Amino acid sequence: MMRLRPFFLALVLATTFSIGAVAQKAQADTEEFIASLGDRALQVLVVDSQSETEREDAFRELLSEGFDLRLIGRYALGRYWRRATAEQRSEYAKLFEDFIVETYVARLGEYSGETLSVVSSRPDDQDTIVTSEIVREGRPPIRVDWRVRRGEGEPKIIDVVVEGVSMLLTQRDEFASVIQRSGGNVEGLLARLREKSGAAE
Secondary structure, three states, rough: OOHHHHHHHHHHHHHHHHHHHHHHHHHHHHHHHHHHHHHHHHHHHHHHOOOOOHHHHHHHHHHHHEHHHHHHHHHOOHHHHHHOOOOHHHHHHHHHHHHHHHHHHHHOOOOOEEEEEEEEEEOOEEEEEEEEEEOOOEEEEEEEEEEEOOOOOOEEEEEEEOOOOEEOOOHHHHHHHHHOOOOOOHHHHHHHHHHHOOOOO
């Protein structure tokens, strides 16, 4: 029995190091994912030769590739998701994507000549938080934390935290406010989103 102890100890250590190596590789892969996606987003949004429609189409493709829009949209609707009918949920999913594209193409289009630099990453429950900085010439960098969840498939971003402010929580609060002003009816939010996307015309 004494002779078996070193064997079991070696097995435990080998397994521990193996798990640690896999975790480190996963974090490194997630950092690379964010660096690549961030650089592509900045390039897409600052190309002056592109029309607004072309920029929106390119950004929509990046969103579909890198973000879990279904999960983000459902979380942004909060407790009202359960109150919505199947038809309302379906329309909301489409309007939410349009809203995100139009909103962030306009906001991020203000950046010009910036670069994104990944600083670090850390595990957080089932997610990985990747900390990055948008480096601006002559101005302080902007800290951006990306919450990335890796399911059975590719990693997907589920939240972006800019200088400590969660875009997902902010959006959920804004949507809840619109619904509350509409008497708790999800249709009030859908009407607002239709108006913003031009679908109501």
